Amino acid sequence: MEDQNNNFTLGADINGPLLAAVISIEMIGGLIANSFVLILTICHIKTWKQPSTIFLTNMLISNLLIVLFVMPFAILTCSSGQWLLGKTVSEKEATCKANAYTNMSIYIIATLSLVLLSFDRYFFIVKSFAYQKHMTSNKAVIIIIISWILGPALCTPPLYGLGTTEFSNILVSAYLPLTKNQALLYTCY
Numbered sequence: 001m002e003d004q005n006n007n008f009t010l011g012a013d014i015n016g017p018l019l020a021a022v023i024s025i026e027m028i029g030g031l032i033a034n035s036f037v038l039i040l041t042i043c044h045i046k047t048w049k050q051p052s053t054i055f056l057t058n059m060l061i062s063n064l065l066i067v068l069f070v071m072p073f074a075i076l077t078c079s080s081g082q083w084l085l086g087k088t089v090s091e092k093e094a095t096c097k098a099n100a101y102t103n104m105s106i107y108i109i110a111t112l113s114l115v116l117l118s119f120d121r122y123f124f125i126v127k128s129f130a131y132q133k134h135m136t137s138n139k140a141v142i143i144i145i146i147s148w149i150l151g152p153a154l155c156t157p158p159l160y161g162l163g164t165t166e167f168s169n170i171l172v173s174a175y176l177p178l179t180k181n182q183a184l185l186y187t188c189y
Contacts, residue, residue: 016077016078016079016080016081017078017079019078020074020075020078020079023071023074023075023078024075026071027067027071027072027075030063030064030066030067030071031064031067031068034060034063034064034067035064037060038057038060038061038064041053041056041057041060042057048137049137050137051120051135051136051137051139051140052117052120052121052124054137054140054141054144055113055116055117055120055140055144056117058113058116058117058144058147059110059113059114059116059117061113062106062109062110062113063110063113065106065109065110066106066107066110069102069103069106070102070103070106070107073085073099073103083095083096085099097158097159100158101152101155101156101158101159104154104155105151105152105154105155106151108150108151108152108154108155109147109148109151109152112147112150112151113144113147116143116144116147120135120140123135
């Protein structure tokens with residue numbers, strides 16, 4: 001972490017408890033809505049052979065990961081006004097780096113899930129004959145597995161010293177700041 005003053009506190013212009021309350025409401029709503037739709041999707045066994053159902057389920061699971069593994073840390077940080085994970089500066093840096101890696105991996109997986117679902121629906125509508133001929137549930141699962149491998153793989157460069165992890169008092173989270181070259185690399189994936 002290249003933070004010069006090792007500041008793990010929120011900025012004065014952020015109302016932490018209010019923001020924590022809003023994120024908590026969003027988290028509860030996201031947990032209920034995504035769980036409900038996931039349960040409905042799982043209960044309809046007939047549709048499991050359709051690639052679109054597999055892509056939808058993938059997106060629901062990735063959204064649940066955001067609700068379960070990203071939002072609680074944001075709520076904790078907002079409500080306390082500082083990064084609480086770790087007693088010493090080095091422990092805070094380590095947990096910040098792990099949190100940033102987890103957050104970015106989950107965000108990339110969720111984004112790829114939405115992109116895959118969008119492409120699936122696009123090809124189903126625009127190229128319906130080719131879609132039915134080429135897209136199978138096995139291919140959908142393989143594509144999803146690749147996206148789940150790709151997400152964490154794209155977040156590993158800062159773990160090997162190719163970038164930094166910082167605590168943002170505006171984003172209320174640890175994040176991976178990108179230089180222009182890194183942004184280009186991440187954009188090109």
